[in-house]
Amino acid sequence: YADASRVLTLAARLGGNTAEGLFEVATVTFAEGDFRAAQRACRALAKAHEGHPLVHVCNAHAFLVRNRSARAFEELEGVLEKDPNHVEALLALGEAHRKRASISDAEEAYQKAASLDPGNPEPHLGLGRLYLMARRTKDGIASLRRALSLDAESPEVLFEIGRALADTDEGRAFLTRAAEAQPGSAEAQLALGQVLLDRGDPKGAEVAFRAAIKANKGLADARIGLAEALLGQDDLAGAERELEGALAMVENAPRAVLLRARVYSKTDRVEEAFKEFQRAASLDPRNxxxxxxxxxxxxxxxxxxxxxxxxxxxxxxxxxxxxxxxxxxxxxxxxxxxxxxxxxxxxxxxxxxxxxxxxxxxxxxxx
Incomplete structure (x- = not known):
């Protein structure tokens, strides 16, 4: 994200700090999920281009980082009233509806954006996420493949389609590419770590999970994954340490409890292991x-x-x-x-x- 921000900031400066250029800089903060950084980027855009429609679109995206869809709708209403075909506003509108699980409204906004800008992968990425959320898996994967055909190197598209196809070799390859493209993305590194665990590579998984933790120290799933990777390398003390940290964040995480039972079992704490196995079974009766x-x-x-x-x-x-x-x-x-x-x-x-x-x-x- 830092590299992308630097490149886009330089491009905006060389292009005369147009509204479009400054908006591109702001998109990095949306992808990063950094609300304060998004607000700063939108203020910079507003200062340079007061009243420009992209200022309101930028503010809408910033509010969506915090899941404040009502405020996003307020920002977008005026823009779309003046220009119903504003593609960036339609994309933000689709995202706002998706956050509210308003499937048909989000679909309409994304499809309209796609028809207005056929070469833009973003509407298809939005549709892919929307359909997967609605459990329309076939439609979701088709939309993500369309997005990928328009931008084969998009880390976000690679991540989403990789996650949708994670149980296939193709999906795992997509996730690997997404993580390589986003070494600072906790989500991408977490997904890669799980892929490597599934492939029987605990050492590689350890590296990915540590990268995820570096990007987001509060990501309990990454600590649980790291514990499993360490357990796979017989580092029982390290695995137990990570599990204690994860369970301090999420007390009733079934996977962490099961892994701790395995650690106890391997360290001859049999009665403690039995208790944790039973607790894990109670927390996740389906497993x-x-x-x-x-x-x-x-x-x-x-x-x-x-x-x-x-x-x-x-x-x-x-x-x-x-x-x-x-x-x-x-x-x-x-x-x-x-x-x-x-x-x-x-x-x-x-x-x-x-x-x-x-x-x-x-x-x-x-x-």
Whole structure:
């Protein structure tokens, strides 16, 4: 952002500090989400070009940084009354409606801006964000691809389409490019860190998460991600330290609680681990992993009754969870109940979620 601001400020100065040039300088502050910097940039524009429509558009964007859409509408009303085809005002109007989740109004504003300025990627970026927010994923990705075709190097477009396609190689490549283009963007670095974790590169993820924290020290998700990256490198003390910091910011973050349970488990604090696994399960009942891991650890310690209790709770919520069913098969096998074990193993092979099916099939064949 600092580099972009310097370049645009120089360009504005060389161009005679036109209203358009000074507005471009202000757009950096909008992207950065810095309300005070946005106000300063808008004041500079107003001082040089009092009464210019872009002054009101600039003020509207500044208010949107603070989610003050009502004030943004006030600034835009007069501009659009005089010029209903003012593209920058329409883009700001679309953003104001999007902030209020007024889908049809935002869509109308963005589409009108796109028709008036066909070579501008911004309306399509706005539409992409809008459709994704409305869970119109196919439309959102199509709009973002259109924006990308108009500006293949836009960090914002790369980030949004990368996030929408994060579970694909293409999406991860987009996120990597977005982070490389915005080393000071906490959001982009956070997304890159998660991509690298998913790829099995905890060291690379650590670098990205540290960059995210440097950009935004209050970003709890980055500290949680860093803890996971450190845990993946067996830096248990470092992982625990980051988790304590994250949980001080967000006390009931399920992922942080689950990771802390794993740290306790790896440092022989078994009872503390069981408590944290249960807490993580309570905080996020949709995630079967905390109870699966608790049951697996209990069974490994020979505490079958406790393991079965965890599995009872798990399967009451997730009756088709493959891993939980396979673990219950192990419980039945240890109790010399081959018929029950066979039933659980067979159900596990037909169940949902990740499972080493070859290993389960071997257990089934051995009964």
């Amino acid at each position: 079967p992993e905390p109870l699966n891991e608790a049951a697996e650890q209990a069974l490994a310690l020979g505490r079958d009754v406790l393991g079965a209790a965890f599995l009872d709770r798990l399967l009451s919520r997730h009756p088709n969870n493959a891993r939980g069913l396979a673990l219950y098969g192990d419980v039945m096998k240890s109790r010399s109940k081959p018929d029950e074990a066979r039933s659980y193993y067979q159900r596990a092979l037909q169940g949902d979620g990740s499972l080493d099916r070859m290993a389960v099939q071997k257990k089934l064949n051995a009964l």
